[in-house]
Amino acid sequence: MDIIDIIIKQKNGIDLSDSEIEYLINGYTQGIIPDYQMSAYLMALCFTGANEKVISKMTMCMANSGDILNLSGISGTVVDKHSTGGVGDKTTLVVGPCVAACGGKVAKMSGRGLGYTGGTIDKLESIKNFNTQIPVERFIDIINEIGISIVGQLKNLAPADKKIYSLRDVTGTVDCIPLIASSIMSKKIASGANAIVLDVKYGSGAFMKTYKNAKELAETMIKIGNQNGKKVKALLTDMNEPIGNTVGNSLEVIEAIQTLKGNGPKDFLELCIDISSVMLQLEFVDKSVDECRKMALDSIENGTALNKFRELVFLQNGDVECIDDTNKFPKSKYSLEVKANMSGQITKMDSEKIGKTACLLGAGRQSLNDKINHSAGIFINKKTDSYISKSDVLAVLYTDKKEILDFTKEYYLDSLTIE
Numbered sequence: 418m419d420i421i422d423i424i425i426k427q428k429n430g431i432d433l434s435d436s437e438i439e440y441l442i443n444g445y446t447q448g449i450i451p452d453y454q455m456s457a458y459l460m461a462l463c464f465t466g467a468n469e470k471v472i473s474k475m476t477m478c479m480a481n482s483g484d485i486l487n488l489s490g491i492s493g494t495v496v497d498k499h500s501t502g503g504v505g506d507k508t509t510l511v512v513g514p515c516v517a518a519c520g521g522k523v524a525k526m527s528g529r530g531l532g533y534t535g536g537t538i539d540k541l542e543s544i545k546n547f548n549t550q551i552p553v554e555r556f557i558d559i560i561n562e563i564g565i566s567i568v569g570q571l572k573n574l575a576p577a578d579k580k581i582y583s584l585r586d587v588t589g590t591v592d593c594i595p596l597i598a599s600s601i602m603s604k605k606i607a608s609g610a611n612a613i614v615l616d617v618k619y620g621s622g623a624f625m626k627t628y629k630n631a632k633e634l635a636e637t638m639i640k641i642g643n644q645n646g647k648k649v650k651a652l653l654t655d656m657n658e659p660i661g662n663t664v665g666n667s668l669e670v671i672e673a674i675q676t677l678k679g680n681g682p683k684d685f686l687e688l689c690i691d692i693s694s695v696m697l698q699l700e701f702v703d704k705s706v707d708e709c710r711k712m713a714l715d716s717i718e719n720g721t722a723l724n725k726f727r728e729l730v731f732l733q734n735g736d737v738e739c740i741d742d743t744n745k746f747p748k749s750k751y752s753l754e755v756k757a758n759m760s761g762q763i764t765k766m767d768s769e770k771i772g773k774t775a776c777l778l779g780a781g782r783q784s785l786n787d788k789i790n791h792s793a794g795i796f797i798n799k800k801t802d803s804y805i806s807k808s809d810v811l812a813v814l815y816t817d818k819k820e821i822l823d824f825t826k827e828y829y830l831d832s833l834t835i836e
Contacts, residue, residue, distance in 0.1 A: 442478035479603035482577035486609035497610035502534035505659035510673035517564030543667035547735030612699035620657035622768025661685035665794010749815035770832035
C-alpha cells in the first residue's frame with residue numbers, strides 16, 4: 418500500500434477504505450510513515466473532510482493502538498464524562514460526586530492542562546498527596562466501593578492519538594472536526610465506560626468558536642460512540658465567559674468544594690446539575706430528566722455529594738482536612754486587585770484571554786513538561802452584564818511572580834469590554 422496514493426485520494430475528497438485507514442494509523446504509530454507525509458494527509462483531511470464511516474474507523478484504529486480498559490468488574494452502567502476544554506471548568510469535581518452519591522458509577526480518566534484550558538488532574542493534585550496514578554485494579558476497586566474514581570490517563574491509552582495530536586499541534590490542524598472527534602472518542606472508547614456524556618464548549622474560550630460548529634462536533638462524536646456500542650449524549654455549553662468565579666487549580670478546587678457545600682456560584686451550579694442529570698439518565702434509563710435533576714440537587718442539599726468527594730479524596734490518599742478547612746490549600750506569595758478604570762456595564766468577556774492571563778500568572782503550561790503553580794490564578798468578582806463603578810474590584814490576581822503583576826493586570830483589563 419502506498420501512502421502517497423492515500424494522501425492524493427484524501428486530497429481529492431475520496432473516502433479511504435478500512436484497510437487504507439488501518440495502514441495509515443498503524444503505519445504512523447509504528448514509525449513507518451514519517452511526520453511530513455502524515456502532516457500532508459492531516460491537512461488534506463482538514464480541507465476535504467470525511468464521512469461518518471471513515472471517522473468511526475479512524476477512531477477505532479486509534480483506540481486499538483494501545484490498551485483497552487476492561488471495566489467489566491464494575492457492576493451496573495459505568496458512565497464517563499468529557500469536556501472539550503474550558504476556562505474555569507472544574508465541573509468534574511462536582512458532577513462526579515453528585516452522580517456517585519445518587520448511586521451512579523463514574524470511571525473518569527482525565528488529562529493535564531495545556532495552554533489556556535485547565536486539566537482536572539492538575540486541579541486534583543492541588544490537594545496534598547492526592548494520588549492520580551493508581552493501578553487499574555485499585556481504580557476499579559474504588560469505583561465498586563464508593564461509585565467514583567478519577568485518575569490520569571494510562572500511558573498506553575490510544576498512543577496513536579498522542580502521536581497524531583502532537584503533530585496536529587504544530588501543523589495548524591487542531592481545529593478540524595473529524596480529527597477532534599476521533600481524538601476525543603478514541604480515548605473515551607479505550608477508557609472502557611459503557612456510557613459517555615460530552616460537554617461540548619463553544620465561544621471565545623473554546624476550540625469551537627460558534628454554536629453551529631460545536632453542534633456538528635457533538636453530533637459527530639455521538640454517532641461515533643453509537644456505532645461502537647456506547648451510549649452517548651452531549652450538552653452544548655457557553656464558553657464566552659469563564660465558568661464560575663475562579664480560574665486556577667487550587668482556586669477552582671476550593672470553589673468546587675464550596676459548591677458541594679451549597680455555596681457555589683449560580684452559573685457553575687446550574688451547569689453541574691445539567692451534566693449530572695444527563696449522566697444519571699444514562700445510568701437510570703427509567704427516570705425522567707426532572708427526576709434526575711432533583712436527585713442531583715438533593716445530593717448537594719443533603720450533603721451526600723460532599724461526603725462522596727471526601728471519600729474519593731481519602732481513598733486516593735489526599736488530605737481530607739482541606740475539604741473542611743480550605744485555608745489549608747497553599748497560598749500565592751503575591752496578589753493584586755484589578756480595578757475598573759471607568760463606570761459602565763461589562764458587555765463581553767474574552768475567555769481565551771482570561772485563560773491566558775491565568776497561564777501567565779503560573780496556573781497553566783505551554784508544554785506538558787512545564788511546571789505549574791497550583792495556587793496561581795484569578796478570582797473574578799464581576800462578570801458579563803454586571804454594572805460597575807470606577808475603581809470597583811473586577812478581579813484579584815494571584816501569583817508567585819511579582820514582576821508580572823502589572824502586565825497581567827493590563828492584559829486582564831483588555832479581556833473585558835466595558836460600555
